[in-house]
Amino acid sequence: MNALRLYGRYVGASLRVQAQYPAATLLLTTGHLAATAIEILGVFALFHRFGQVKGWSFGEVALFYGLINITFSIADMLTRGFDVFGTDFVRTGAFDRVLLRPRSATLQLIGYDIRLSRVGRILQGLVVVVLATNLVPIHWNPAAVAIAVWAVAGGVALFAGILVLQATISFWTIESLEAVNVLTYGGVQAAQYPLNIYADWFRRVLTFGVPLACVAYYPVLAILKRPDPLGAPDWILPLTPLAGFAFLALSFLAWRAGMARYASTGS
Amino acid sequence: MPQVLVEALAKSYRVAERAPGVAGALSGLLRRRWREVRALVDLSFSLEAGELLAFVGPNGAGKSTTVKILSGILRPSSGRIEVGGLVPYEDRLRHVARVGVVFGQRSQLWWDLPVLDGFDLLADIYRVTPDRYRRRRDELVALLRLEPLLAQPVRQLSLGQRMRAEFAAALLHDPEILFLDEPTIGLDAPSKLAVRDFVKRLNREQNVTVLLTTHDMHDVEALAERVIVIGQGRLLADSSLDRLRSSVFAERRLWVDFAEEAPALDIQGVEVRTRTARSLELAFDPAKIPAPKLIAAITAEHAVDDIHVEEPAIEEVIARFYDLHDSGEA
Numbered sequence: 001m002n003a004l005r006l007y008g009r010y011v012g013a014s015l016r017v018q019a020q021y022p023a024a025t026l027l028l029t030t031g032h033l034a035a036t037a038i039e040i041l042g043v044f045a046l047f048h049r050f051g052q053v054k055g056w057s058f059g060e061v062a063l064f065y066g067l068i069n070i071t072f073s074i075a076d077m078l079t080r081g082f083d084v085f086g087t088d089f090v091r092t093g094a095f096d097r098v099l100l101r102p103r104s105a106t107l108q109l110i111g112y113d114i115r116l117s118r119v120g121r122i123l124q125g126l127v128v129v130v131l132a133t134n135l136v137p138i139h140w141n142p143a144a145v146a147i148a149v150w151a152v153a154g155g156v157a158l159f160a161g162i163l164v165l166q167a168t169i170s171f172w173t174i175e176s177l178e179a180v181n182v183l184t185y186g187g188v189q190a191a192q193y194p195l196n197i198y199a200d201w202f203r204r205v206l207t208f209g210v211p212l213a214c215v216a217y218y219p220v221l222a223i224l225k226r227p228d229p230l231g232a233p234d235w236i237l238p239l240t241p242l243a244g245f246a247f248l249a250l251s252f253l254a255w256r257a258g259m260a261r262y263a264s265t266g267s
Numbered sequence: 268m269p270q271v272l273v274e275a276l277a278k279s280y281r282v283a284e285r286a287p288g289v290a291g292a293l294s295g296l297l298r299r300r301w302r303e304v305r306a307l308v309d310l311s312f313s314l315e316a317g318e319l320l321a322f323v324g325p326n327g328a329g330k331s332t333t334v335k336i337l338s339g340i341l342r343p344s345s346g347r348i349e350v351g352g353l354v355p356y357e358d359r360l361r362h363v364a365r366v367g368v369v370f371g372q373r374s375q376l377w378w379d380l381p382v383l384d385g386f387d388l389l390a391d392i393y394r395v396t397p398d399r400y401r402r403r404r405d406e407l408v409a410l411l412r413l414e415p416l417l418a419q420p421v422r423q424l425s426l427g428q429r430m431r432a433e434f435a436a437a438l439l440h441d442p443e444i445l446f447l448d449e450p451t452i453g454l455d456a457p458s459k460l461a462v463r464d465f466v467k468r469l470n471r472e473q474n475v476t477v478l479l480t481t482h483d484m485h486d487v488e489a490l491a492e493r494v495i496v497i498g499q500g501r502l503l504a505d506s507s508l509d510r511l512r513s514s515v516f517a518e519r520r521l522w523v524d525f526a527e528e529a530p531a532l533d534i535q536g537v538e539v540r541t542r543t544a545r546s547l548e549l550a551f552d553p554a555k556i557p558a559p560k561l562i563a564a565i566t567a568e569h570a571v572d573d574i575h576v577e578e579p580a581i582e583e584v585i586a587r588f589y590d591l592h593d594s595g596e597a
């Protein structure tokens with residue numbers, strides 16, 4: 001059985017487990033929907049008071065907000081195994097069991113737990129994107145849709161990369177390092193606003209360090225057909241989500257080093 | 268070529284000592300104090316296909332480290348190791364497809380899934396073809412009496428039931444060799460017997476090589492023809508149980524119930540260990556005075572109701588063995 005079909009089996013098993021606790025799953029899903037719905041109300045209140053922020057309207061920011069939240073929720077749904085790797089696998093010794101099976105550790109970890117409740121937040125993100133479409137003229141032609149999907153894919157890779165790095169650190173710390181949440185939850189917060197409202201050094205971090213701008217800000221400019229107020233050339237905008245995949249690839253290099261360490265220390 | 272070959276295996280860890288909590292974790296990343304732990308110092312042995320070997324040693328002797336290296340989880344610091352012609356830690360994916368491992372303290376199965384769903388998933392993971400899977404599963408379900416448990420989630424099983432399911436899980440892919448790390452720990456008496464019986468049948472009837480670590484000497488007595496004793500990371504003995512017993516226990520015990528008051532005995536090489544009004548427990552060295560001769564000497568002079576010779580219990584043998592080698596708990 002190939003890896004993809006096995007992943008399908010893992011997804012099926014995970015869904016069956018959650019189906020055993022339907023009330024809990026439903027409550028979590030609505031919870032995720034409600035919590036993030038309140039957040040967008042806050043953003044709306046801000047724009048209602050000030051009208052525009054640095055030349056951006058509420059509708060445009062809503063597009064940033066919706067896309068990055070869809071992106072993060074998908075990543076969060078798929079990479080639970082890496083998220084809880086330190087506490088649930090390294091500390092308990094359950095990673096030994098992963099290593100005892102003739103399949104890649106990565107496949108087993110992404111198949112560990114597919115969190116259905118995150119669908120709530122994905123739905124909320126979609127609703128906000130629809131809302132944005134009604135507020136600003138976004139022409140969803142095939143090219144725009146393709147860029148949006150491509151940006152979300154790059155963003156999922158980026159967030160997955162961050163979580164893989166977090167998991168890699170747990171080979172050394174034995175615990176899941178909560179400090180990494182600054183990059184995940186904090187990253188979502190930062191990426192839901194346009195880049196040019198931030199200070200110069202922070203823009204650099206978001207472009208070249210943890211390239212959140214490359215999976216949110218730049219591709220959204222391409223969808224809105226707005227030139228970059230910071231001067232990035234138009235042709236590069238739709239290419240930027242590649243940075244997310246590069247980040248993920250580098251994270252896996254670090255992960256390999258962590259695996260080698262585990263083999264020599266066993267936690 | 269033996270199935271398992273271990274030569275001069277050594278493994279030491281550097282263990283970081285760090286303060287607890289998040290602050291400790293962070294400062295531990297920057298500046299660490301290390302302590303060297305030598306889990307294995309020098310271990311060599313080999314195992315032929317179809318053998319059943321018990322690994323015995325106190326906590327910290329290196330048993331679990333050995334099993335982890337053999338199963339490909341850990342990489343040794345030095346030494347040579349081959350299992351079925353493969354170096355486990357270098358060829359992990361191919362190696363683990365051919366071995367089965369049961370950890371007494373850890374589950375292979377999915378806590379929230381019914382037993383049968385877990386088996387199905389394992390068959391996919393190990394790439395067992397549907398035909399072979401069905402045959403093997405039915406065989407194991409019958410052998411381990413799992414039929415009534417198949418629909419239950421693993422979390423609802425008793426420990427004894429779960430261990431039976433664990434054995435099936437470890438054997439679905441038909442491994443040539445089975446590593447068992449303390450498989451009877453925490454089990455009640457009937458479950459222990461069931462596990463021993465199953466392991467024995469597996470070894471005899473299906474010719475599966477078994478290497479087992481245990482603290483339960485009854486496991487050893489019931490199962491293993493061959494015992495390896497390790498202490499502080501070194502091999503202390505590799506022999507049959509009987510030879511091990513006679514090598515450490517020169518001394519035997521003789522219990523005598525007398526028909527009258529127990530006499531004062533004075534026979535060369537015999538010591539009185541305990542005395543009650545009408546019975547004696549005697550310690551003697553069969554090399555100096557054989558049991559029949561001793562019994563003859565006593566019955567010649569005294570009226571005796573009952574008499575029996577006692578073999579030292581296996582626990583005593585092993586404990587005494589550690590004393591002799593000065594290698595108790597590290």
